[in-house]
Structure formats: C-alpha cells, structure tokens
Amino acid sequence: MEKSRCGWAGKEEIYVKYHDEEWGVPVRDDQKQFEFLILETFQAGLSWITILRKRENFRKAFDNFDYKKIASYNEEKIQSLLEDEGIIRNKLKVRATVTNAQAFMKVQEEFGSFCDYIWGFVDHKPVNEKRKTLKDIPATSELSDKISKDLKKRGFKFVGSTVVYAHLQATGIINDHVVDCFRHSEV
Numbered sequence: 001m002e003k004s005r006c007g008w009a010g011k012e013e014i015y016v017k018y019h020d021e022e023w024g025v026p027v028r029d030d031q032k033q034f035e036f037l038i039l040e041t042f043q044a045g046l047s048w049i050t051i052l053r054k055r056e057n058f059r060k061a062f063d064n065f066d067y068k069k070i071a072s073y074n075e076e077k078i079q080s081l082l083e084d085e086g087i088i089r090n091k092l093k094v095r096a097t098v099t100n101a102q103a104f105m106k107v108q109e110e111f112g113s114f115c116d117y118i119w120g121f122v123d124h125k126p127v128n129e130k131r132k133t134l135k136d137i138p139a140t141s142e143l144s145d146k147i148s149k150d151l152k153k154r155g156f157k158f159v160g161s162t163v164v165y166a167h168l169q170a171t172g173i174i175n176d177h178v179v180d181c182f183r184h185s186e187v
Contacts, residue, residue, distance in 0.1 A: 057086030
C-alpha cells in the first residue's frame with residue numbers, strides 16, 4: 001500500500017525522496033541551515049523542483065555550501081559562478097549568497113550559532129501546525145514576517161517572508177506536513 005504524502009510531493013522520484021527524507025526534519029546544524037537558506041533564496045520566483053534538480057551543481061559551484069569560503073569570494077569567483085550553466089545564473093542571487101554568508105557568520109558571532117538564533121524565535125521547539133490540506137498552508141506567517149524583517153536588518157538579501165516561510169518548513173522549524181501524511185508524526 002502506498003504511503004500517504006503531502007500532495008506537493010507528487011510522484012517524481014527526486015521530489016518524493018526530498019519529501020520523505022529531508023523536508024520538515026528539524027535542522028540543528030549550521031552548515032545545513034545555510035545550504036537550505038541559499039537554496040531557498042535561489043528558488044525565489046522559480047519552482048522547487050528546478051532547484052532540487054540543480055542541487056548537486058550548486059554544491060559543487062558553492063564549495064559544498066561552506067559559508068566561510070563563500071564569504072570570501074572575490075569578483076573573479078563571482079564571475080565564474082555567473083558563467084556556470086549548472087546553477088541559476090542570477091547576478092543578484094549569486095552576489096546575495098556572498099553577502100548572506102558574511103551576515104550568517106555575524107549571526108554566529110552574536111548568538112553562538114545560526115541555529116541558536118533561528119530556533120530562538122520558536123523557543124527551540126518545532127511549531128506543529130496540524131494542517132489538514134495543502135490549501136491550509138500559508139505562503140507567509142507572522143513568524144516568517146518577523147524573522148524576515150530581522151534577517152534583513154542584519155544584512156541578509158533575498159529573505160522575504162515567503163522565502164523565510166519556505167525555509168522554516170524545510171528545516172523543520174515549522175511542521176507543515178499535512179496531518180494525514182505519514183511524515184507528519186515522524187518529524
């Protein structure tokens with residue numbers, strides 16, 4: 001018998017695997033938080049499947065999402081990224097990735113870790129929304145509005161409320177698996 005999943009997971013293997021193994025699992029590792037944040041910023045205005053299909057290319061192009069390396073990218077490296085057909089070659093998003101790596105490290109300095117910072121908005125416990133259908137899941141929330149505003153104040157780019165909400169879902173800060181999805185009770 002087939003497992004019940006969130007409707008967005010569809011049938012495509014890469015989507016199903018992402019849904020079943022990663023999406024909504026609480027992330028308490030700064031490196032993984034940064035990866036998701038960068039992928040979510042590149043996803044802005046595009047479909048998530050596009051990003052998933054290019055994820056390995058992003059890993060290779062951005063030094064396995066090593067924010068310390070990315071923070072020190074020079075103009076030559078930025079230009080090489082803009083020529084890399086394996087990733088989304090949006091100049092503003094590529095430059096934002098460097099800026100976000102720098103801002104990410106400043107947050108770490110202030111809070112000890114990015115995880116302490118972002119999980120602090122929810123008292124370090126996942127928010128379990130218990131959504132019945134996909135239509136019940138918003139694109140933004142008061143929480144994503146608040147975090148977006150704070151990230152922007154700290155110098156982050158491409159972190160509007162919709163991007164932040166998607167990040168909170170992906171990293172398990174908000175459990176938005178619908179209640180009849182087998183993953184809802186697992187994460």
